[in-house]
Amino acid sequence: MNNLPIGIFDSGVGGLTVARAVRDQLPHESITYVGDTAHTPYGPKPIARVREYALSVLDDMVEQGVKMLVIACNTASAAMLRDAHERYDVPVLEVIQPAVRSAVSITKNGRVGLIGTVGTIKSRAYDDLFSIRDDITLFTRACPRFVEFVEEGVTAGPELHRVAIEYLTELKEANIDTLVLGCTHYPFLRGAISRVMGSGVRLVSSDIETANDVYRVLAEHGLMRGDSHPAEYRYKATGDNADTFLLLAERLLGSGVPSVDLITTGTRGIDIIQD
Template identity: 40%
Template sequence: MGASADGPIGVFDSGVGGLTVLAEIRRALPAEHLCYVADSGHAPYGERAPELVRARAEAITGFLIEQGAKAIVIACNTATGIAAAHLRALHELPIIAMEPAVKPAAACTKSGVVGVLATSGTLKSEKFEALRGRFHGPVQVLTQPCPGLVELIETGDFEAEALRGLVADLVSPLLERGADTLVLGCTHYPLLHGLISDIAGPGVRITDAGAAVARHVRNRLAETGLLRDADNTPGDQRCWTSAAAPDASAALIRRLLGAAVPVAKLPC
């Protein structure tokens, strides 16, 4: 049986970071039902072996398809680089992936220097190297791996001094080398947009790919006849987490979404 337009859009990430993409999809497509998986029990993907990331992406995609998903959004740059092609080979439904917003950053930089904050896994991927190669030359594309940042974000304490100190240590070298535009190359990082902007200063532009992904989701669903009727009631949201402390993870998910959505323990 083919996918139904009334089915949900399935979205997953290694933790709560993909909620930033989910929020953009909700803004662009308010009528759509959304299912979200926070694989916090295996976060961060950027520090995991590729085999594990691929296996988790396959298992979670299968679970979301069981929930009736008509499309899958890989709301994780690391999982995109490792597993997107694999998932597309396995499944016929639309699979939408991430790409760090290097292209818009390269278009708007005035200094000619762009800094990319991302996980080690993303920066080591062939997909990112190909992306960087398309723009590096006319624009200098600097990269900054951010070990430990996702783990601090997953605690939900965005006011922690340790978090502010780490962000400052990561951003400062890029600014010192002339970057006037920063790319948030992990879906967790937009949760710190205000903090990063405060540290970087008003003269630095910050970009991420969430809104572009939401537009791509809308276009793919329109192309395949899977858009839910905009005259229908607003879509609902359901979430799952693989966190070792699911109650705490559920509380964080609800806080970040600003809604009392149902959050269950992920069974896979």
């Protein structure tokens, strides 16, 4: 059991930020990453459809063998986290609570902004967690085009800047001092977001905090992997276009991907193996 990989799931490439953070903190742990690029973006889709897509992928991951599931997708977490906890016998972590904890710990004026997909914002999953703190006011904004930019490999440029101004001006005028990036795609756009919000606003993403949770849960459950064998990393996607995925994977993970194998695991996928 201890030598099984950690399973990390996202609707596309955004969850690679979480995979990178887990890899940095736990270099001896193997990782299987699956991005459901055939169905991305999840944000505009009905919650029931997101639940169907996500549970289908997670079912496959558990069947193939993982010792933990990390749902590195805010929309999917909001749609089916309770189902996942009840459905699987392995620990299941998500990215929403770690981001909330971080934001609560760093805000000075109690005015916190949240940007996310339409699905995440409509779910009010963040609102419910922040609501237990009556000293914090939450301001939210759906930013659906941000995911499109990331999935197209666009992380800078005048069009992105224009859209960022459109999305973020209202939050800036609300005098927030902390902004939660409520989608694992959004760290790709830190530069554009920071340019609009200014240096006085702290950006919070869930990647490092989620990796901390992974470490803690593995330790508490006695699931840490030994270091006698090198870790293995497998990156999979359900779509049929590897180019953008590979480009962003290399950018995020800081190393090249030597081979790409097209496979079929319930849905047609891209299996990227890195030793």
